[in-house]
Amino acid sequence: TALSVLRAVLHELRDRLSVEEAADLSAQLPIIVRGIYFEGWVPARVPHKVRSKQKFLDEVTMRLLPNRIAPEPAVRDVFALIAHHCDPGEISDVIGQLPADIQELWPETARTFKQRAS
Numbered sequence: 001t002a003l004s005v006l007r008a009v010l011h012e013l014r015d016r017l018s019v020e021e022a023a024d025l026s027a028q029l030p031i032i033v034r035g036i037y038f039e040g041w042v043p044a045r046v047p048h049k050v051r052s053k054q055k056f057l058d059e060v061t062m063r064l065l066p067n068r069i070a071p072e073p074a075v076r077d078v079f080a081l082i083a084h085h086c087d088p089g090e091i092s093d094v095i096g097q098l099p100a101d102i103q104e105l106w107p108e109t110a111r112t113f114k115q116r117a118s
């Protein structure tokens with residue numbers, strides 16, 4: 001189930017990023033996770049524009065079926081994991097491509113990196 005959560009969140013995130021940013025983020029991921037990240041990716045179909053946190057969470061929920069897992073804590077956990085293991089500048093770039101209410105799902109330290117670095 002942890003693998004299902006990781007896959008669902010990575011795919012939803014990946015599909016919201018530009019092709020260039022998705023590739024940049026992938027370079028930061030461990031090779032096994034990178035393989036999961038790119039599963040089924042069709043670059044010609046991205047980025048998908050999701051305007052709300054709820055729609056993003058709904059899409060994660062659909063990817064997790066038939067498992068019944070609360071999507072918001074799952075997304076927050078995966079985003080925290082990514083933020084912990086990837087370069088803060090890269091994470092800041094990723095966050096910058098997302099709508100404000102989806103940005104709120106990232107740890108505060110990841111969201112405020114650019115402000116602190118200035």
